[in-house]
Amino acid sequence: MADYAGAEEAIRQRLAANWQATRITDQNAQPDDPWPPVDGDGVLQPWVNLEIECSGSKIVGQGRPGNHVYRYDGLIIVHVFTPVNTGASQGKQLAVAIGEIFRRQKFYDDVSPGCCVRTEDPYPAEGNAKSDDGNWFGTTMMCPFVYWHRG
Template sequence: MPDYAGAKAAIRSRLETNWTTTRITYQNETPADPWPPVDGSGVLQPWANLEIVGSGSRIVGQGTPGNHVWRYDGIIYVHVFTPVGAGIELGDQYAVAIGEIFRAAKFYDATPGFGVRTLAPSIDDADSGDDDGNWSRTTMHCDFTYWHRG
């Protein structure tokens, strides 16, 4: 049966399936080597980090026990990291492209009464002040709702 953990896994899967341009890292997981990502000459390469943040759930419909409508809200963040000094254009380009993967999307809905729905993505401005000095971060964020009948 679908659940919130499955909805988060579906968000991750959607990104992995549709984004192959850079490496992706995940919350509470050690990135694969080589880390940080470099090309054959040792030059730092862009990468993205997926962060999913829930903001609670609530019942939104009436029904018999086991047939209530629950709404779980959250935000999908994909932080794009580009090497400092490379300019902001590449980070913006990647963040916009990742945002299109989630724009007004409907997925994880094979079972009636369940599903993830996303809204419009937003892109923030690049920031290189909160890291080790090697990376500039541009973030795509997109609100989502996981609908659950139970």
């Protein structure tokens, strides 16, 4: 049975299946070692962190119980971290490439009839934040989505 938690997991799986350029970390999950990511010479490598936020839900239209249409509005947020002093363009390029994974897609529609995730147009949001430890420069990609649920 499809539900909002499953929709979030489908977003995670979509990113993991379509992104191999860097390591991916997730909310409330300890990154795998080695951490931070480095190449064979010990040079810091870019990585991304996925966040998924829900901004609300509501019943859309009329229907009998068990056949209501619910709309969950949310935002896919992927923070791209590149080593400081490497310029802003690499982070922006990675953010744009990640956005294309989600641009106007429909998925998670094979679990229950009338349920799916639909994404909208992504945009690179921020690109001027250093991490607290001073090692990373952050650029953020955001993509609005709607999870449609019939139940």
